[in-house]
Amino acid sequence: MTGRGGDLVITGIGELLTLRPRPGDPLGIVHGGAVVVEGGRVVFAGPSGAMPPSTGDRIDVRGALVSPGLCEPHAHPIFAGSRAAEFDLRAQGRSYGEIQAAGGGILATVRATRAASDEELIASTCGRLDRLLAHGVTVCEAKTGYALDVPGELRLLRLLGEAARRHPIDLSPTLLAHVPSPDRPREETVADFCSRAIPEAARLGAEAFDVYCDAGAFTLDETRTMLLAARAAGLALRVHAEQFTHTGAADLAAEVGARSVEHLEQLAPSSIERLAAAGTVCTLLPGAALTLRLPWPDARRLLDGGCTVALGTDLNPGSSLSESLPLMMSLGCMQMGMSCAEAWVGVTTAAARAVGRDDAGRLWEGSRGDLVIWDAADHREVPQHYGVGLARTVVIAGRVVRGA
Numbered sequence: 001m002t003g004r005g006g007d008l009v010i011t012g013i014g015e016l017l018t019l020r021p022r023p024g025d026p027l028g029i030v031h032g033g034a035v036v037v038e039g040g041r042v043v044f045a046g047p048s049g050a051m052p053p054s055t056g057d058r059i060d061v062r063g064a065l066v067s068p069g070l071c072e073p074h075a076h077p078i079f080a081g082s083r084a085a086e087f088d089l090r091a092q093g094r095s096y097g098e099i100q101a102a103g104g105g106i107l108a109t110v111r112a113t114r115a116a117s118d119e120e121l122i123a124s125t126c127g128r129l130d131r132l133l134a135h136g137v138t139v140c141e142a143k144t145g146y147a148l149d150v151p152g153e154l155r156l157l158r159l160l161g162e163a164a165r166r167h168p169i170d171l172s173p174t175l176l177a178h179v180p181s182p183d184r185p186r187e188e189t190v191a192d193f194c195s196r197a198i199p200e201a202a203r204l205g206a207e208a209f210d211v212y213c214d215a216g217a218f219t220l221d222e223t224r225t226m227l228l229a230a231r232a233a234g235l236a237l238r239v240h241a242e243q244f245t246h247t248g249a250a251d252l253a254a255e256v257g258a259r260s261v262e263h264l265e266q267l268a269p270s271s272i273e274r275l276a277a278a279g280t281v282c283t284l285l286p287g288a289a290l291t292l293r294l295p296w297p298d299a300r301r302l303l304d305g306g307c308t309v310a311l312g313t314d315l316n317p318g319s320s321l322s323e324s325l326p327l328m329m330s331l332g333c334m335q336m337g338m339s340c341a342e343a344w345v346g347v348t349t350a351a352a353r354a355v356g357r358d359d360a361g362r363l364w365e366g367s368r369g370d371l372v373i374w375d376a377a378d379h380r381e382v383p384q385h386y387g388v389g390l391a392r393t394v395v396i397a398g399r400v401v402r403g404a
């Protein structure tokens with residue numbers, strides 16, 4: 001996304017979610033509001049009667065709900081191939097061993113991704129970004145992770161950069177150490193990430209580094225070694241932690257000052273205070289818990305413990321093939337003890353913090369002019385009306401990029 005943004009005036013807003021919290025109102029709701037965007041930035045968001053004179057294109061939304069653009073804090077959008085057969089086997093109760101024997105699992109995606117051309121990978125990634133946009137996403141964290149070897153991961157990072165140049169969504173690229181490469185000893189993979197992949201990723205524009213710490217992926221010691229190398233290279237840190245087994249990765253994330261920690265299905269209660277004190281965003285991924293029939297991450301306990309909780313799709317071909325962030329809000333409300341307001345915070349300001357975009361996920365003076373006009377009048381309808389797309393019009397930097 002380059003250049004000066006557009007000028008736009010939105011009037012007739014039934015409910016305007018500014019996300020500027022007030023006592024008793026975490027969403028900063030304005031009834032009967034208007035928004036003015038100039039040069040791609042919000043210059044006014046408040047009651048219609050207080051709107052300054054403005055000259056941009058006007059849209060009268062006739063009582064609709066208007067929110068900030070949604071922020072996707074956790075996605076694996078660059079991969080090739082299909083794992084639909086694996087999905088069907090899992091639906092019929094087959095074990096992971098049977099799925100691997102049938103050619104499934106992460107290595108199936110790695111083979112397909114390594115074999116795909118650059119253009120195929122860019123086109124399929126942009127298709128997924130189109131679907132995220134259709135559900136209201138304007139900022140998206142995007143991980144590599146389906147090449148495993150260093151040259152392949154750096155290739156995926158370059159291709160994410162090309163997708164970002166072609167697509168209006170603001171992408172935040174992350175280098176992911178997903179699982180040890182099957183082609184070589186695991187200690188060589190860890191050493192390669194530290195000495196080659198991480199410094200080169202920082203030069204290529206990666207904003208963050210992420211490690212999948214779990215049984216079958218990287219150990220706690222390997223995770224620590226790579227996170228410290230990434231911190232030294234100036235990258236923000238994320239950790240896939242406590243998903244299938246409890247490893248202690250959440251405590252490590254808090255200790256090294258990670259920006260976010262993801263999954264947490266198997267979180268130990270003692271970690272909550274550490275994550276809250278460290279200010280590490282807890283990014284919960286209900287799509288993965290739903291697909292894999294894992295226990296639901298306990299959002300209520302994290303929120304009550306003072307943690308910041310974001311919600312992400314975990315968009316990936318194996319354990320959560322969905323581009324719908326509103327569906328994740330629904331699952332947060334239905335299964336994880338979140339209120340509708342907490343789910344909205346989870347996909348706006350909390351997610352923006354996880355992605356490192358402090359001017360996104362909110363609508364007030366100086367914020368980026370990213371917003372969504374919804375086919376709803378009340379913000380609670382978005383998580384309530386699950387599994388459908390209620391995002392009607394999506395605006396990025398003051399320009400309508402989807403809908404009318």
Ligand SMILES: [Zn+2]
Pocket residue numbers: 074076240314316
């Ligand atoms: Zn993930």
